[in-house]
Amino acid sequence: MKINLSIKKKLLIHSFLIQTIILLIFSFSLYKALEISTTDKLEATLKVIILDVTDDLLENKQISQTLLNEEKEYKFEPLYIRILDNKTHEKIIQTENFPNNIEHDDKYLNNLKEDIVTFEKQNNYLVSRIKIDFHGEKVVIIEVVTTKEILTSTLENLLYILSFILPIILIFAVIGGNFIIYKSFLPIENILDELKQINANDLSARLKTTNTKDEIYQLINEVNNLLSRLENSFERISQFSSDASHELKTPLTIIKGEIEVALRKERSVNEYKETLTTSLNEICVIEQTINDLLFLAKNEKDLIIDKQEEFYLDELTDESINELKNFAKLHKVGVTLEVKDSLELLGFPNLLKIAIKNALKNAIQFSNENSKVIIKIFKKDDFLNISIQDFGIGIAKEEQNKIFEKFYRTDKSRNKNSGGTGLGMSILKKIIDIHKAEINIKSIENQGTTISFSFHIK
Template identity: 60%
Template sequence: MLNKLSIKRKLLIYNVLIQGFILIILSFSIYKTLQVSTIDKIESSLKVIILDITDDIIDHKNELSDLSFNEENEYKFKPLYIRLLDVNKEPKVISPSYFPSSIPFTFNHIQNNTIHFVEHENYILGEIKFKMKGETYILQVATDYKVLNHTMENLFYILLFIVPIILIFSIIGGYFLIYKSFAPIEKILFDLKKINATTLSERLKSSNTKDEISQLSNEINSLLQRLEISFDKINQFSSDASHELKTPLTIIRGEIEIALRKDRDSKEYKETLNVCLDEILLIQQTIDDLLFLAKNENNKDIYKEDAYIDEITSDAIKELKPYAKLKNINIQSQIKDIFQIKGHPKLLKIAIKNILKNAISFSHENSDVIIKNYIEDDDFIISIEDKGIGIAQEEQTKIFEKFYRTDKSRNKESGGTGLGMAIVEKIISGHNGKIDLKSSENKGTTVKLIFTKNRF
C-alpha cells in the first residue's frame, strides 16, 4: 500500500507513527514515574507518622487502652488507619481506630524496630515491631490508594488531553518540514520536464549553497552538459555524414542507372564497377573519419603512453611508400634527433600519415617529400615538406575545418574526404601540441608538428 504513495506522504506517515510511538512511551514513562514517586512520598509520610506514634506510645506510661490517635488531623493526612497490637501470646488489638478488616495479622516477617511496608489490595500498610516493658507490640498504620488514584487519574486525563495536541502539532510541523524540504526537488522536477532533445542547452537554477539539493542540481547540470555534447556529436555526425555521403551515393546511383539502360560489354561493366568501388571506398573512409572525430571530440590530455616519435615516423613512411610509388614521389627521411613524448602512438601515426598523404597527393610528379624529426630549443618537431601545388594564403586558415578542400577536383582524385587535417588538428591538440603551416602556391607546403618539452 505504501509503495503506491509519494515519498512525501510516506515520510509524513512515518513521522506520525514514530511521533505517536514516542509520545506513548513518554506518557507511559511519566505515568509510571509519577506513580512510583507518589508511592514513595506516601511511604515517607507513613514512616514519619509511625515513628511519631511509636514515640508517643513509649512515652505513655499508663494503660495503653486509653491511648487515642489523632495523627490524621495532626498531619493532615487522610485517610489514615492506625492500630496497636499486642503479639506476646495471641495477637489482639489494644488500641484500635477504624481499621480495614481485610488486612491480615501476619507479623512473622517483621524485624524489631524496623519499619516494613506491604501492599494489601487497595491499601499501603506500614508496620513496626517494638518492645516496651518486656512486652512485644506491633504498630500498624495504613492508608488507601485514594490519593494515589486521584493523582494518577488527573495525570491520565492531562496526558489524554495533551498527547493528541502534541501529536497534532507534530504532524503539522512534520508536514511543513517535509513539504518545505521537497519544494526544491519539486522545482527541479518541474524544470526537468521542460527539458528535451531540442532544449538541452537549458540548465537548472542552482544556489551557491553546499547543501544536498545544490549538489544534486549541479550534478544534473553536469549530466545535461554531457548529454548535450553527446547529442551535438550525434547531430554533427548525422549532418556531416548526410552532407558528405550524398555525392558519392548519387554518383553510384547514376553509374548503375546508365549501365542498366542498355546491354553493354564486360569492359564497360568493369569500368562502372570500378567507379562504384572507388565511391564505396570513399564512403567507407568518410565514415571512419567521422566516427573518429565524433569519438575524440572532447578527449583532451588523456594520452599517457610513451610514444617514440622516430619509430612512429618510420612506420608511417613505410606504410605510405607504395602510395608514393604510384604517384612517382620520393620520400626522404631525415631523422636527426630521437625523442619520445607521452601520447598515443597509433593516433600520432594517423596524424603523420594524413599530413604525409596530403604531401604526396598534392606534390608534382617526380618530386620529393621530406620528413624530419629534430629538437629545436625546447621543442620536439616533426616536419613534413613537399614541393607541390601549395595552398593559397586565404585558404590556409580553413584547411582544418571538416570537409574543406583546397582543390576539390584534385582532392577528389586522391580519394580525400576533407577530414584529414581536421583529424590531425584533433590529435595534436589532444597531445598539447600545435601545428605550424607555411605554404606558397606552386612552390610547396611545410607542416610542422610541435611539442614543447616541459609538457612531457
C-alpha cells in the same frame, strides 16, 4: 488492493505514525515516572511517620492508645496505625478507623528484620512496617498505612491532561509536517515543471540554479550536467547525420551515374571493368568516410578503451612511417626521421598513431614530387615535441585556422583524387586534445607546411 500514494502523502502518514508512537512512548514514560515519583514520596512520608511513632513508643514504658496521634500531628490524611505482637501477630492497639481489609502474611511478617522499614501494596493501600524490640519485654511490629488516593488522583489528572493535549499536539504536528513537506517538495515540483518544458527539439534550456548549496542545488547541477551531455550527444548524432548525408551524396551519385551509363547499351568488358573500378573507388571513399564519421561521433570515454601507458614517441613514429612507405613511394616523396631526444610519453599509443599517420599522410599528399618530409622529435623546456615538415603547396594564411573543420579541404580536387575524406585533420585534433597537447601550424604557400605537437612531460 494496492493503493498508490504520492511521496508527500506517504511522508505525511509516516510522520503522523512516528509522532504518534513517540508521543505514546513519551506519555507512558511520563506516566510511569510520575507514578514512581509519587510512590517514592508517599513511602518517604510514611517512613518519617513510622520512625516518629517508633521513637514515641520507645520513649514510653508501656504501649498506650495515646501513641496513635500521628495523624493529627502530621495532618496527613488518611493515616492508619496499628501495633502487632511479633509472635502471635495479634493486634495490640490500632486507630479506630483502621481498615479491616488490611491483611498480613505470617511468613512475610516473620521474615521482617528489626529496625528496617518495609513497604507493601495491598489493594488501594500502601503499608509500611517496622519490627522493633520494646525495652526487651517483647518484639512488636508497627504498621502505618495510607491509601493510594493521592497517587491515583495524580495519575488520573495526568491521563486527563494527556488525553486533551495529545490530540492537539498531533493536529499541529500534522499541519506542521504537511507545511514542511510542502516547502521541501516545492523546489522539486519547480524542477519537474521546468523539465516538462524541455524536449528533444531544444536541449539548450537549463534549470534555474539556487544559492542554497544544498541537496536541491546538487540535484539541479547534476540534471543540468545530464542535459549538457544529452545535448552534446544529440548534436553529435545530428552532425553525423548531416555530415553523412552531405558527404555520401556525391559518391553515391557518381556510382549511380556510372551504372546508369553502363546499362544504356551493351558495353565491352573493359568498359564494364572501368565502371566497376570507378564504383569500387567511390565505395572505398564511402567506407572511409563512414569510419571517420563514426570515430568523430564517439566521445572521449568511448575512444579511450585502454589505460594510459608509457611508450617511446620515436618508436611509435617509426612504425607509422613504415606503414606509409608504399604511400610515400606512390607520391615519389621521401620520409626522414630525426630523433634528438628519445623520451617516454604517457598516453594512448593506438590513438596517437592514428594522429601521426593522418598528419604524415597529409604531408606526403601535398608535397611536391621528388621532395621529402622531415619528421623531428625533440625536447624543449617541459615539452616533448614532434614536427612534420613538408615542401609542398602550403596553406594560405586565411585557411590555416579552418583545416581542423570537418570536410574542409584547401584543394578539394587534389584531396578528392587522392582518396581523402576531409576528416583526417578533425580526427587528428580530437586525438591531440585527448592527450592535452598543443598543435602549432606554420605554412607558406608554394613552400611547404610544418605541423607540430607539444606534449607536456614531467
